[in-house]
Amino acid sequence: MVATHSLRARAWRNLGLLIHGYGRTSQNKLRDAVGGRTVLVTGASFGIGEATARRLGAAGATVLIAARSSEPLQAVADAINAEGGTAHAYPTDLTEPTEVDTLVKRLIDEHGQVDVLVNNAGKSIRRSLARSYDRPQDFERTIDVNYLGPVRLTMGLLPAMRARGRGHIVNVSTQGVRPFPVAPGWSAYLASKTAFEVWMRSMALEVRGDGVTASNVYMGLVHTRMSAPTPSLSRLPGLTPQDAARLVCDAIVRKPRSITPWWSPAVSVGNTLLSRPIETMLGTVFRRGEKGSAR
Numbered sequence: 001m002v003a004t005h006s007l008r009a010r011a012w013r014n015l016g017l018l019i020h021g022y023g024r025t026s027q028n029k030l031r032d033a034v035g036g037r038t039v040l041v042t043g044a045s046f047g048i049g050e051a052t053a054r055r056l057g058a059a060g061a062t063v064l065i066a067a068r069s070s071e072p073l074q075a076v077a078d079a080i081n082a083e084g085g086t087a088h089a090y091p092t093d094l095t096e097p098t099e100v101d102t103l104v105k106r107l108i109d110e111h112g113q114v115d116v117l118v119n120n121a122g123k124s125i126r127r128s129l130a131r132s133y134d135r136p137q138d139f140e141r142t143i144d145v146n147y148l149g150p151v152r153l154t155m156g157l158l159p160a161m162r163a164r165g166r167g168h169i170v171n172v173s174t175q176g177v178r179p180f181p182v183a184p185g186w187s188a189y190l191a192s193k194t195a196f197e198v199w200m201r202s203m204a205l206e207v208r209g210d211g212v213t214a215s216n217v218y219m220g221l222v223h224t225r226m227s228a229p230t231p232s233l234s235r236l237p238g239l240t241p242q243d244a245a246r247l248v249c250d251a252i253v254r255k256p257r258s259i260t261p262w263w264s265p266a267v268s269v270g271n272t273l274l275s276r277p278i279e280t281m282l283g284t285v286f287r288r289g290e291k292g293s294a295r
């Protein structure tokens with residue numbers, strides 16, 4: 001019985017890896033890329049950010065971690081340090097501009113430079129417009145944490161990277177931005193994630209000549225506390241935070257412009273050719289689901 005359960009769990013995980021992709025970079029290659037380097041990971045108190053920070057710490061990076069919850073954040077730093085790595089926790093609310101400015105100043109004062117920035121912190125909201133008419137804060141919060149905060153942080157660290165002629169910036173984006181077109185119920189989240197993804201791609205063109213590179217990771221479903229409240233997502237095959245961290249580390253080592261799942265080009269072509277029926281179908285499925293949950 002137990003063996004059947006673990007076989008099923010393994011098959012389910014492998015299906016998640018097949019669909020959403022997996023990082024191929026070995027720990028040795030990661031060590032070559034980040035050993036002795038300073039890497040800032042935002043949103044490292046939980047989920048993908050925590051797993052990424054731990055993987056980087058094990059590979060010899062000096063890991064700087066930021067998020068709001070100071071106790072879990074410090075616990076992540078303590079765990080990395082206890083395993084022989086080097087980590088420093090910086091409790092910060094990315095939606096507060098003064099806190100972001102203070103973070104940038106402290107990082108430069110205390111570490112001199114940040115070699116790699118992983119913009120991972122994020123907030124997702126799944127709510128229909130009908131339930132959002134009197135909730136402008138949903139749009140403000142998502143744009144603050146998913147767009148304005150990371151822009152301010154990146155802008156704070158870019159001048160030193162450009163002056164040194166070296167630096168890499170990773171954005172943990174979502175397949176909801178690419179290759180999927182639009183998704184009813186996710187407007188606040190996807191608009192804010194799209195804003196930062198477009199900003200990143202435009203920024204990359206400006207700074208490339210100064211030796212600074214940028215990667216967008218179009219992450220699939222990852223089973224974290226972010227996806228947990230949506231029951232339909234919990235039932236789908238997805239990645240573990242550790243699998244997702246491997247993809248982020250791939251972006252740090254290989255520095256590609258983007259990491260997308262293997263089926264992304266086919267879906268993009270399908271979206272272009274069949275956008276109208278796909279959007280009609282998405283709208284119908286969403287309305288039926290809303291009626292069902294109202295009943």
Ligand SMILES: NC(=O)c1ccc[n+]([C@@H]2O[C@H](COP(=O)([O-])OP(=O)(O)OC[C@H]3O[C@@H](n4cnc5c(N)ncnc54)[C@H](OP(=O)(O)O)[C@@H]3O)[C@@H](O)[C@H]2O)c1
Binds near residue numbers: 043046093094219
């Ligand atoms: N899970 C998925 O299926 C999925 C799929 C595609 C993309 N992503 C992206 O992956 C990233 C990480 O998500 P996750 O699934 O690991 O979610 P998670 O477990 O909820 O972690 C989110 C992290 O962001 C931090 N954060 C939230 N608001 C913040 C703020 N105002 N200031 C500073 N830090 C803040 C949280 O820490 P505090 O609460 O302590 O501040 C936490 O460490 C997000 O950008 C998300 O959009 C996730």
